[in-house]
Amino acid sequence: MTLPLIVAITGATGVIYGVELLRVLKSLGQPTHLILSEAAGLNFAIETPYPLEEVRSLADVVYNNKDVGAAVASGSFRTRGMIVAPCTVKTLSAIANSFTYNLVVRAADVQLKEGRKLVLMVRETPLHRGHLELMMRAADCGAVILPPMPAFYHQPQTIMDLVHQSIGKALDQVGVEHELFRRWSGHGPAAARHNAQEAQSAPSVPSVQPVPPPAH
Numbered sequence: 001m002t003l004p005l006i007v008a009i010t011g012a013t014g015v016i017y018g019v020e021l022l023r024v025l026k027s028l029g030q031p032t033h034l035i036l037s038e039a040a041g042l043n044f045a046i047e048t049p050y051p052l053e054e055v056r057s058l059a060d061v062v063y064n065n066k067d068v069g070a071a072v073a074s075g076s077f078r079t080r081g082m083i084v085a086p087c088t089v090k091t092l093s094a095i096a097n098s099f100t101y102n103l104v105v106r107a108a109d110v111q112l113k114e115g116r117k118l119v120l121m122v123r124e125t126p127l128h129r130g131h132l133e134l135m136m137r138a139a140d141c142g143a144v145i146l147p148p149m150p151a152f153y154h155q156p157q158t159i160m161d162l163v164h165q166s167i168g169k170a171l172d173q174v175g176v177e178h179e180l181f182r183r184w185s186g187h188g189p190a191a192a193r194h195n196a197q198e199a200q201s202a203p204s205v206p207s208v209q210p211v212p213p214p215a216h
């Protein structure tokens, strides 16, 4: 049985990271359990054309953020881990202090106490010392701090290439195989041969096509 991965989407800019994460995991057949913070709902309306119902439909199970008695609130409910994409400073702060006032934070705290992977795609800039200390505190408790910072060595052509590179890095952390971006394999003639071979071989997992915005 494949254990579910918990995906939480909070109210930082970049809720598209969470949507694409859900879409990719669905295409890979990886079960997902979704928690949306209340603030994430506002950002969906501001930043994307997606109705919340469409976002929820990408997950296998959807929880209410107020339901701190949900399955994922207990360590006895087994999961593959959890990715918070994107993660606000507020949610980071609550996680770093085990202030489990909602299901996102409780589920994250459970992953840490059970020694499972918790990946926080923290999004804020610039960062003051307090933000950095919160990240250190969460990292000391076992969280992986993985801000969505774009890379360019894979020669992205579209915004979605950048989004996929960041969520691909998060999926690497929880051991989900994917082909979301071309990995660095060095440079020079040997690397060029390797890259040419890679380009010719078929991907081992389905690629994800961008989905057009819903008709209103």
Ligand SMILES: Cc1cc2nc3c(=O)[nH]c(=O)nc-3n(C[C@H](O)[C@H](O)[C@H](O)COP(=O)(O)O)c2cc1C
Binding pocket: 009, 010, 011, 012, 013, 037, 038, 039, 040, 042, 043, 046, 087, 088, 089, 090, 091, 123, 124, 125
């Ligand atoms: C358009 C928009 C963008 C925001 N971007 C960020 C952000 O990048 N990082 C952040 O920490 N908070 C951001 N916020 C503020 C959070 O939404 C706010 O602190 C909220 O209370 C967080 O709640 P949550 O962690 O439960 O989602 C943003 C708010 C709005 C409306």
